[in-house]
Amino acid sequence: METVNQLLDSIKDVGRDAVRGGYSRAVYSTPELDLRHWFIEQAQQRGLDVETDRNGIIWAWWGKPQDGALVTGSHLDSVPGGGAFDGPLGVASALAAVDVLASRGVKPKRSLAITVFPEEEGSRFGVACLGSRLLTGAIDVDKALNLRDVDGDTFADVARSNGLDPRHVGPDPKAMARIGDFVELHVEQGKGLGQSGPAIAVGSSILGHGRWKLSVNGQGNHAGTTLMADRADPMVAAAQIVVAVRDAAAKQADARATVGRLTPVPGGTNVIASRVDLWLDARHPDDAVTAQLIESIYRAAREIAAGEGCTVTLTEESYSDTVHFDPELSRRIGELLPGAPVLATGAGHDAGVLAGHVPSAMLFVRNPSGISHSPEEYVADEDALAGAVALADVLEGLL
The missing domain is CATH 3.30.70.360 (Alpha-Beta Plaits)
Structure with a gap:
């Protein structure tokens, strides 16, 4: 069983940016593809069944894929010169949470999936949360396919070169039906949790x-x-x-x-x-x-x-638009994490896009300085561990 810190340490050299500092992991760049392969290997080592859907979203299933599953996950791409935790913390924590559940002998009553969404940051094609927007139909497909990166390559061309068929990119009702509840863990991108007190918070809303x-x-x-x-x-x-x-x-x-x-x-x-x-x-x-x-x-x-x-x-x-997370799901999570404060965030997330379609919620892990989208972004080892355990507690309570 690997801890969050061990998982993150195994990818610490992927996508290092010698010019900007931090990490540059644009969607479908070599570093981001390396991280996608890393995630698939990690999921398979845990006995999860892995598939990549027609929008490039990776699904790793504990149990048979079925409608109404409990889904968690985040993203692996970064802003140029970003920090080590924005995105990967949520993915690594999901893997670690599966380990915790397995060690507890938990047998899910419904399927559980870990997802990795592509182009959450929008650093290559200019539209944040592009993968979840395509999945839900929140972006016009023709507009998405004709987005261009700084080299002039269209999203359609890049998608095609990475195994996707542009003719099938777009809203996916069958995939959406699989999501019964979605919970995303993410590094906090502000100072709401401070430097003392609880290390984990429950998200309430995302600014428009x-x-x-x-x-x-x-x-x-x-x-x-x-x-x-x-x-x-x-x-x-x-x-x-x-x-x-x-x-x-x-x-x-x-x-x-x-x-x-x-x-x-x-x-x-x-x-x-x-x-x-x-x-x-x-x-x-x-x-x-x-x-x-x-x-x-x-x-x-x-x-x-x-x-x-x-x-x-x-x-x-x-x-x-401004997003308010599902009140009933947030209430249940609050009961599972007594004492966890409730925080709004000014940062966008895939959970915010999904919230208009399925019950969605977020957990935030303390970032003591509040600095994010920067090499100085930081999560202490003990807080990362607490986040994985909290996510495991939530998942177990919702399964």
Whole structure:
């Protein structure tokens, strides 16, 4: 029987990023594929039957696959330069929880499955929770198949090269029927649990959040021959828009807005860009407030762009409403984990996508600094162990 820490230690060298630090494990990259193979091997060592569905979701079954099963799991992909725990902690904890249940002699009264969802972070194709969105029908299939990564490869092409048939990608009612309850364990991505007290919390909700692309168009030109007064420089406008995003969010209580990626075209050091693309992440508990925030940002962006002789367009890439987890399932989990606090989260998860279709819940494991999506993300060994035991307790109580 392996502990969570031993499982995570066995993959500590997979996808290390020498430039950014941390880990870069984009979906269907070599590191992510290595982790998928690792999970399949680990599941098979435990006698679980493994299958990969038409959306690239891996299912590892304890018992015969059947409708109404209890399902747990998470993801293995990461943001660029991410931490070691975001995603893999939930997968490793699920494997360890199966070990705990087996050691207790538990014989499930209904089937149990561990799932691994692809492209949860959206770091390759720009849409978070792409696997669960495809499964549930939360994204248009044609839109998904035509998503492109930074190299210009479509999701359809990448899926095909990894054994999926693009003609069969999309909503899967039969697979959805297999999920009776879904419980996802994840590293906490905030400071709610603090540095003392309980190490495990029960999730209550996920803030409404989305991703938008702002494209600022100007006039590409020579950096050495174009006078400052003659420029329509989208980079200058983009810089001001980044500040405007911060200022707009700061004026609204509980709002969060971030420009995490910016790409100039063509991107030469001695070239005035012709276009600059900015990707915006915005979140708020009230979906109406999120919409108002985006409109205020876009209004400010248009004014800034016009002042620099540029134009700007806004495109929504994905959006998820505020999600409240199933109250009855959360109540049952609370009874199984007495003393565990209840926390909301500002981070998106596959459990949030599934929550609109099946009873879903989340457990969070303490991250003492609250830092996530960073090499500094951290979970203490004893807290990881406590998380696996808590997940085992929950699964046993729900089986």
